[in-house]
Amino acid sequence: MRYEAEGGDPSNAGLQYGRAFLEPVKEKHPWITYSDLWTLAGVVAIKELGGPEVDWKPGRTDLVDDSKVPPRGRLPDGAQGADHLRFIFNRMGFNDQEIVALAGGHNLGRCHTDRSGFEGPWVNNPTRFSNQFFKLLLQLKWTPRKLANGMSQFVYEDPDAEEGDELLMMLPTDVALKTDPSFRQWVERYAEDKDLFFDHFAKAFAKLVELGIRRDEKDAILNTDNVKGGYISAPKKSNTPTGPPKKPKAPRARL
């Protein structure tokens, strides 16, 4: 993500703000690699926002150039459905249960029209990690809504909402978790049992941040770049967010 090939991928739109937010930490602790800093920030954020403790191990080196940046087109596209989610996540070794657990990341944050083109939060308290996303997915009626920018998502048309209130939203991929029977059984279990969701989320997220890393029995990393160079920390980057070009702002979804 340090290189334009990945950081500038429209599928990563918005992550530039998270990266820039961490620059003061990198400045204070220049020895840490970006790959350790960003994965650590993810697990710390989840914990701080009330989520589970995720196992995290250090040691990832920063690559010296962008030759190992994965090709574009391998990230999930929120406009698609269940088959697409499996196509994207099975390649990385995640099964249906793990896909649903990971999608529970949408208990946090929101969509922005100038980033992904989608608009709105998934839950009413998007800075508290919980299983609310799964509860709302099952309990509320999700109505398809085409935004002014042409994007299609789902919204909850809250009868108590007032003019100008922001509506809760779901992506087409989120709704696919409810309509696909194999995904749905996990949505139901996570909606019922927050502890089970926290446990499964922690395991799946730990697996996600270890993808591509090979370790020996003492947890030392065996990847060629680590073995050759050891632990090489890339020089600090700019404090200014650099990422994909902004999408034009569209009006917020309204009743």
Ligand code: HEM
């Ligand atoms: C299942 C496939 C996934 C799809 C299709 C997807 C899609 C999206 C989209 C379109 C956005 C909105 C970006 C924006 O406009 O700012 C978003 C935001 C977000 N996603 Fe996902 N995502 C997926 C998986 C995940 C996973 C695995 C996690 C973490 C475990 C995650 C955590 C988040 C968070 C926290 C935000 C909010 C960012 C913010 O508030 O700025 N997502 N995702």
